[in-house]
Amino acid sequence: MALPPPVTRTIALKCLRRHIHRHGGMRVVVPKITRLFSSSDCAQASKDRDAESSRYSDRQSSPLREFNASPSFQYTRSPNPSWKLGQSHTLQHENQKEWKSDEMQGWKTWQMDETPSRDIYRLLTSAVVPRPIAFVSTLSANGVPNLAPFSYFSMVAHNPPLISVSFSLSPKRPKDTRENILATKEFTVSIINEAFVEAANATSVEAPADIDEWQLSGLTMAKSTDVNPPWVRESAVGLECELFHTYDICPPSSDEITHTLVLGLIKRAHVRSSVMKDDGTVDPLKLRAVSRLGGNTYARIGEGFEVPRPSWKVMRHEIEAQDH
């Protein structure tokens, strides 16, 4: 595929501005629904989103420290290295005592089928953390490039190498990434790292399908080998994927598709040499991947510890020794 020639950020944004002036209102196609969004629809959508973001923010108005740009990852001992098989919760550190006493405050329980989906979204996206983020690049059937982040993302298998991405659908507008994957059967996933998280976040804007988020992001296309969509040159990891399977998800006793789960077969992986360790794994210190927590919060990986995988042979001996 011929990639667009490199353009400077200013020229790219100028092109976008011209495009927006020329095409005015935004034509958005949703399965079975076609409508024109007026600028007042968009203003309302943006107000709703701002209100949602501020409701969400955990950090209130306290002043923030500067981002600590020095490499942050370090290994420590595990929290409770002297723990023995079958031993009940030990209260070694202050924070473990607090963790135990917090339990006394009791539990809140949600009956999911009686909870509005907005509340479920807020609850689960802040509870199921940290989530890795897939930076997904696709091309539309007409060749328009598209780039957006998705944190309903995981690795699901290594033989064959499969990843999953899930798209939340709204009757108001389609997810261009989903449309493009269904149309072209291919995409790439790049891993987002600290160096370009703001640029990656900018591509989550709900722009019309004919807007190229690459130009907003200032990021660079790296040519793929096995698929047509490019991956992100600034990323330390780029995965070229073919569509393996899709699964439309409807709530029980409804035929409204609310999500589409996509499985992608990784055909080729690109990893920066500088992040590779000698043992064939990626060094988390160098990768500096960011993850998604609830609301607008991203997190970096600060510390790690190793807890060896248990062996039944060793464990059996330990159990027998405890019995005597």
Ligand SMILES: Cc1cc2nc3c(=O)[nH]c(=O)nc-3n(C[C@H](O)[C@H](O)[C@H](O)COP(=O)(O)O)c2cc1C
């Ligand atoms: C960090 C982050 C993670 C996101 N994760 C998801 C996700 O997992 N699924 C989803 O449908 N939208 C997710 N979004 C929202 C999409 O990025 C957003 O709707 C975007 O406009 C989709 O772009 P597209 O229409 O070009 O595909 C996420 C946004 C951000 C900022």
